[in-house]
Amino acid sequence: MIQTYRMTEEEKQYLEKYDVTKYDRPSIATDMAVFSIMGDEKAIEPGKNRSAENYRKIPEQKMKILLIQRGNYPYKDCFALPGGFCKKGEDVHETAKRELYEETNVKNAYLQPVGIFGETGRDPRGWIVSHTFMALIDGTKYKLRAGTDAWEAHWFNIKLEKKEIQKNLQEDSALIMNEYSLQLQYEAIELSAVVVEKKKFEHYHEQVSYEITECQGIGFDHAKLIVYAFLALQKQTEQDGKIVFDLMPESFTLTELQKAFEIILGYSLLTANFRRKMADYVIETEEIVEGAGHRPAKKFKRNVENFYR
């Protein structure tokens, strides 16, 4: 970095005397909302090589989020987002990357900061500011490595429902409240929470805040962080679907891709239109999926020209 700025002797002395540690400082943590799309992987009944379902049917894929069961206080035995503290010499983004690798063994994922949560009282251990990241990983790749890790980490099915509970519009101010019901499920474990989104407009400027009003089995304020991260994923998917590809393997069928969109958005799309919209982003490969009881599907991959810009 070329800087015209040079340190003087006086400045060096000033900085030597300067002591940041005399001010109050927080700990910085990253919490990772790791999303993936996977099937439920039900135990297959012996004697049958597919589950009892119709042999033609595509196994249902679901939105998953990675949660760990806390082995220690606070919130012992509750589930929470994986994460950890930022070490000295580490940028928050590096922390996130490291945590993701430690927790999932995944090195290549899409990582994006989605929020900063520093409210007092959010962590009983003290002043801890959480930097929440969204990570999108390709579920098929993860499955290959799934056997290797033995922590109490599980992929929970995630479901989020929205309900408008208030809408008060005035000339230069407004209050809109939405209630989000969050449901998380892994085998017999069911967690849930209700998070209220409060959109305030004052003098035409929007301010949004979130508050947990009910919570079952989710540690810290992580119910809020989960809702926040998932909403960010939904919003970006609507605005520019390219983010969805970060959940996909190298090659995939267009139906798989469409299902991914539908799972995130929570509503279904028309196939013909979807394919036209995706046409520029993908190109055909030689690969074909056969043996599924219906017309074989072409596999596609990302179209480099339109992806990298």
Place this chain on the structure above:
Amino acid sequence: MIQTYRMTEEEKQYLEKYDVTKYDRPSIATDMAVFSIMGDEKAIEPGKNRSAENYRKIPEQKMKILLIQRGNYPYKDCFALPGGFCKKGEDVHETAKRELYEETNVKNAYLQPVGIFGETGRDPRGWIVSHTFMALIDGTKYKLRAGTDAWEAHWFNIKLEKKEIQKNLQEDSALIMNEYSLQLQYEAIELSAVVVEKKKFEHYHEQVSYEITECQGIGFDHAKLIVYAFLALQKQTEQDGKIVFDLMPESFTLTELQKAFEIILGYSLLTANFRRKMADYVIETEEIVEGAGHRPAKKFKRNVENFYR
């Protein structure tokens, strides 16, 4: 907050012994990229009640960013984003709001976190993580209060130019580099910097990083933060123009609004099309701007129905 979770005696004891302060912790700061659109307010020559320009012409409006001149080390005499440290008991968003008020006397502004910068060495005083916020304020309102503050804060004209300097596309990885030339000017003071944006794609996942390669008169890594914030503003303007209204007063002419868009985007729009696109977002008021040497303009205000959702 209703939590099924209750603290046990054991947990209380655990937490009492727990000492966050034994780990390394950073200081947390907020830096504010305060944008506004205003005219240059040239001194008007005595005897003329308008500047030498054509009496019909609308005074040119420009994109401005608020910078303060540092009175102390480090980067003494350089210009930097206003900001300050996060106090205990304060959420980062509250810090941002407080700083904005202290610096500009403005209480109502659009505030949005745009980035987290925690690289080691970014601040010679120690480990300081900056949370960069974008603030959009209505320049006309600010002008009314401008006389009251006496700090060395000034509204700089901001200009940002992009140049692609590398594009290397491969099958599953790519490297794209863009060079952004930043120019800031207030009266005779001219600051500048070059920031290189490096977009790396590995295994189809995008990672973006920014590096300052040249810098004149801008303190810390703030050239990077400024570029980052301005790019965020541009991107959001292209995706959903509603953010632009945060720079506007309560009522405005459609030409004023269009100019705001053009100033942010850096290119001009076709009037007829622009008006059609904005039609849903605005409604006519009774107000009319007269006495300008051309057909009087209707003033519009935000259409509450479409704004608040």
Place this chain on the structure above:
DNA sequence: ACAAAAGTGTTAAACTTACACCCATGC
């Protein structure tokens, strides 16, 4: 009169939406 901005109308092209339809496969 005229320069400058305010504001409207028209057309072709592009995209979106909705629906109907055919294709290929494994059992």
Place this chain on the structure above:
DNA sequence: GCATGGGTGTAAGTTTAACACTTTTGT
């Protein structure tokens, strides 16, 4: 044969882009 998913065509409606044109004012 048939259920299931794979894949295409088409017509109506909507949005966008480009350009031409009219209106209204202060000096």
